[in-house]
Amino acid sequence: MEKMILIKYGELTTKKANRNFFIKTLTTNIQNVLKNYDVKIKKDRVRMFIEANDDILLEVENKLKKVFGLHGITICYKVNTNIEEIKNLSLDIINKEAGKTFKVITKRADKNFSIPSMEFNNVIGGHILKNTNLKVDVHNPDINLYIEIRDNGTYIYTNEIRGIGGYPVGIQGKGMLMLSGGIDSPVAGYLALKRGVMIEGLYFESPPHTSLEAKNKVIKLANILDEYAGGIKLHVVPFNKLQEEIFKKVPHDYMITIMRRMMYRIAERYAKKRNCKILINGESIGQVASQTLSSMSVINNVVNMPVIRPVACLDKLEIIDIAEKIGTYETSILPFEDCCTVFVPKHPVINPDLNKCIEYESNFDFEPLIKECIDNIEVITNLKQDDYEEYL
Numbered sequence: 001m002e003k004m005i006l007i008k009y010g011e012l013t014t015k016k017a018n019r020n021f022f023i024k025t026l027t028t029n030i031q032n033v034l035k036n037y038d039v040k041i042k043k044d045r046v047r048m049f050i051e052a053n054d055d056i057l058l059e060v061e062n063k064l065k066k067v068f069g070l071h072g073i074t075i076c077y078k079v080n081t082n083i084e085e086i087k088n089l090s091l092d093i094i095n096k097e098a099g100k101t102f103k104v105i106t107k108r109a110d111k112n113f114s115i116p117s118m119e120f121n122n123v124i125g126g127h128i129l130k131n132t133n134l135k136v137d138v139h140n141p142d143i144n145l146y147i148e149i150r151d152n153g154t155y156i157y158t159n160e161i162r163g164i165g166g167y168p169v170g171i172q173g174k175g176m177l178m179l180s181g182g183i184d185s186p187v188a189g190y191l192a193l194k195r196g197v198m199i200e201g202l203y204f205e206s207p208p209h210t211s212l213e214a215k216n217k218v219i220k221l222a223n224i225l226d227e228y229a230g231g232i233k234l235h236v237v238p239f240n241k242l243q244e245e246i247f248k249k250v251p252h253d254y255m256i257t258i259m260r261r262m263m264y265r266i267a268e269r270y271a272k273k274r275n276c277k278i279l280i281n282g283e284s285i286g287q288v289a290s291q292t293l294s295s296m297s298v299i300n301n302v303v304n305m306p307v308i309r310p311v312a313c314l315d316k317l318e319i320i321d322i323a324e325k326i327g328t329y330e331t332s333i334l335p336f337e338d339c340c341t342v343f344v345p346k347h348p349v350i351n352p353d354l355n356k357c358i359e360y361e362s363n364f365d366f367e368p369l370i371k372e373c374i375d376n377i378e379v380i381t382n383l384k385q386d387d388y389e390e391y392l
């Protein structure tokens with residue numbers, strides 16, 4: 001008997017044309033996540049099997065719970081397709097489970113095996129009934145016992161864990177996530193990853209108005225998101241000079257609007273350089289003055305790239321629920337200032353006018369400043385450095 005992890009791809013298998021690409025990407029992602037573990041990965045069209053020593057199997061299973069594209073994960077046992085062996089193992093497995101009722105579900109992928117599935121359910125069910133105090137319940141059993149008879153052996157397992165779902169990260173190409181230290185943007189990044197979009201993070205900092213702690217907080221958030229992706233890069237834009245210029249040259253009620261138009265310009269240009277197809281951010285309709293529909297459209301006006309806002313239609317409490325679930329909330333609520341919060345005017349405009357924006361922007365030569373921002377972006381590839389932690 002061998003013990004291993006069985007993985008189901010679920011939603012993937014329905015996308016016939018792309019199946020090979022999906023499975024290949026998923027396999028690479030799993031290899032990345034498990035690169036520090038001694039495992040063997042085997043796969044076919046509908047299943048993947050991960051073999052590892054017993055002592056790390058649970059740890060491996062926990063890692064897999066964060067891999068997008070997995071719909072079912074279960075520890076399973078494999079024996080030769082031999083009726084006596086299957087009976088014995090089924091009994092052993094079901095004896096370890098808590099519950100009073102059970103149901104056997106046989107799948108016969110190997111049609112050379114002569115007993116039809118329904119009949120085999122009865123053979124194994126009968127054996128269990130004879131040797132335990134369990135009862136059969138076909139509608140709502142405490143224990144489902146799955147038996148998959150496949151070409152190279154029979155796999156037996158009980159209740160499976162639901163995988164995290166979604167598509168393998170990377171199958172949709174890359175997006176540039178505007179990542180602040182807040183609650184919303186990490187959640188937006190997570191949701192984009194879930195649909196198969198690999199992300200790169202873009203953080204605007206304004207030292208000395210913003211602190212090193214604020215930056216380390218964003219690195220930490222990127223690092224948490226990286227557990228779901230593997231290989232996220234964070235790009236840090238030195239935004240202070242441009243921001244100070246905006247502060248000097250633009251009427252204060254329009255400061256945030258213009259500032260965000262500059263952010264969008266920088267994000268789009270840099271995204272193109274990094275081969276990203278979309279921008280992603282954590283804007284949520286109506287949350288603040290710069291996120292009214294009027295503000296959003298005036299700000300969006302400076303870019304052509306699609307801007308995806310995964311949390312646009314969620315309430316703050318719904319966003320917080322996700323942040324807690326994915327592990328970013330605790331870090332997001334640390335009280336370090338962001339560049340948006342440093343230069344906040346008393347009365348930001350709620351319905352900005354596009355012509356006024358254009359007029360105010362013509363008051364200063366922002367292009368060289370944008371170029372300077374982009375030229376001086378710091379790229380952080382090692383998000384796990386210990387130095388970052390000590391500031392948090």
Ligand code: ATP
Binds near residue numbers: 177202281282339
């Ligand atoms: P979050 O929205 O992440 O909780 P926030 O609410 O403080 O943070 P907002 O002012 O609502 O941020 O900004 C809306 C969105 O703009 C953010 O979700 C983020 O995508 C982007 N953004 C804001 N500030 C920054 C920044 N300093 N660097 C990168 N992106 C930013």
Ligand code: MG
Binds near residue numbers: 182184284287
């Ligand atoms: Mg927000």
